[in-house]
Amino acid sequence: MLIPLTALVVVVACAAVYYFVLSAPAYRTVVLVDTSAPGNGLAQIADAVRSVAGNSGDSDALSVRRFGGECGSPGDTSEIADSPREVAQAVSALSPAGKATMIDGVMAAIDDFSGLLTRSGKVRNRIVVITTSGVDACSKDPAGARKAIDYHLTEKGLELDLRVVGFQLPQDQRDALAQFAGTSNAAYADKMDDLKVVLDKLVVPDSPDASPISLTSPEPEPSYAFVTSNRLGVVRGTKVVAETSGEFTSANDVRYSVDGHFVFAVTPTGIATIDVRSGTARVIQCGGCRDAVAAGGGVISWLADNVVTTIDLADTTAKPKSGVTVLPDRKVDEASNVYPLRILAGKDGNTLVSAPDGVSAYGGGAENLYLARAGGQVVPLGTAQGNVAIYGTTISPDGRSAAYVSAGHAGACQTRSSVVLLNLATGAHEETPPVGDPKDDGSAVPDVWYDKDGVLNMIYTSWRCASSGGPQTSVTVPEGHWRLGNSGWTQRDPGSIGHTRQVAPGFRAILVRPDSQAFTQELFSEVKGTRTKISDEVIAIAVPS
Incomplete structure (x- = not known):
C-alpha cells in the first residue's frame, strides 16, 4: 500500500519533534x-x-x-x-x-x-x-x-x-x-x-x-553606618566610602540588613538605602512610612498603614510586597485621629509591632505589642512597660526573645530608662537588673543590641537633677558600654567614655557627646588604638550584626 507523501512528511516531523523532546x-x-x-x-x-x-x-x-x-x-x-x-x-x-x-x-x-x-x-x-x-x-x-x-x-x-x-x-x-x-x-x-x-x-x-x-561577590571589609540630620553614610576604616543625602531625624533608626549588604534609614520621601558593596544609593517609596526594619537577608519591612510590607534590596527590579495585616484595637486621640501603629523589629519573616494606647506621656504612652508571624498569624504580646513609647527594640539571634528600652517619664529632667526582655513565645516582660544609683533622677539607654554571640549590650548613662525637677546638675554614670550577664549588667572597658561599638577586631566606632546636654555627637573611627574624626552632629550609628 502506498503512503501519501504528505502523511509521510507529517509522520517524520512528529518523530523528529518526539526525539528532540525526549x-x-x-x-x-x-x-x-x-x-x-x-x-x-x-x-x-x-x-x-x-x-x-x-x-x-x-x-x-x-x-x-x-x-x-x-x-x-x-x-x-x-x-x-x-x-x-x-x-x-x-x-x-x-x-x-x-x-x-x-x-x-x-x-x-x-x-x-x-x-x-x-x-x-x-x-x-x-x-x-x-x-x-x-x-x-x-x-x-x-x-x-x-x-x-x-x-x-x-x-x-x-x-x-x-x-x-x-x-x-x-x-x-x-x-x-x-x-x-x-x-x-x-x-x-x-x-x-x-x-x-x-x-x-x-x-x-x-x-x-x-x-x-x-x-x-566577596564580603567587603568591615564597615559601619552613621546618620546626621542630612546625611546617611558608610564608613570603612577611617574613610566615608559611600553616602547619600536626605532628611533624617532621631525618630528613625539607621540599620543594616541582616546580610550586612545594605544600610537604610527612613526619610519623608521614602527609605534611603546604600549598597555597602557598590556604594549605590537609592530611595524606596514606602507611602510615608515612619520606620523600617531588617527582616532577613537583604529584605526590609515597613508598615503601610497596618499592613506589613517588604522588599528585597538585593533585587533592583523588585517591587514592595504586601504581607500580614495587623488589626489590633486602635486608639484615637482627642481629635478622633487613630494613633498609627509602629514597626519595631523583624527577624525571619516575623515582625514586632506596637499600638500606642494614647493615655500617657510621649509617643502615645504605653503600647500594646503584637508579633505578626510570617504565616499570617498576629499574636498579642501584652503591654510594654513604662509610660513613654518604647524604642531601641532588637530581637535575639535565636528569635526567641526581644529587648526594648522602657522609660518612666516624670518631668523634663526626670526620665528613668531601663532595658526589658520580652519572651516572644509567652509574652512575658521582664525588666533587666538596674544600673546606677537608685537616687539618680534620670537615665537613658541610647542604644541596645544583641551581639553575634547572643549577648545583650547597651549604652547607658544616668544623672541628677535640680531639686525642682530640672535642669540636669551632674552626671553620675558617664555614657558607656554595658553587657548583660547572669549576675546583671557589667561595664565593658570601664575607663572608656562614650558610645562605643566594635566593628571588627582592632576597629571601633565611637560617638562622643561634646557636653552632657548636646543632642548630636562627634563620630570617630578607632583603628588599632588611633582615632580619626569622621563627622560632627551625628545622630546615630549602626554596626552589622
Missing part, C-alpha cells in the same frame, strides 16, 4: 562573551571559557555566543560554538572589535532557546554574560534595557536565568551592571582564576546553584 538535556547554558574593543581581558576570558568547556561533557548543552560591533548591525552578535567540543577552537579565534552591544547579544541568546526544535533544558536554562563593560554602549540605560529583556522573555514564553559577570570591571561601572542584572545576579572577578571558578559554578550542572554570587 533527548532534551536537563541543563542548557549559553555563555555570552564580550568581544568589544579594546578587548581588555579578552584572552583571559577566552581561557576561562575554554576551561569551563573542558569541565563539561558532550551531553551538556553548552554553547558560546559573542557580542561586539556597530549598534543595530546584524553582525554585532553571533554564535561561535554550539557544543563543548567546539569551544576551544572558537574562543581562540576571538578578536576585539566595535562597541559593547550586550543587549543585542542577550536578545539573540534568548532566541537561541526558542523555536520548535530547540533543545531547551528540562531542569534549567541559563544565559551567562561575561562583560568588561558596565553598560550597553548603544542604550546606556541599564534599567530600560532590562525591561526590554524581560519583555522579550515574556513574548517568547521563556523562563531562564540571566547571570552577568563583570570581569576586571572598574568600580564606577558596577552600579550600571547591577541595575541591569539585579544585585543578586551580578558578580565580579578581577583575576582569571577567579573567573574560572565563577564560570564553573554557573555553568557546570553538578555545581551548586546557590553559591555563585557568594563566591564572586
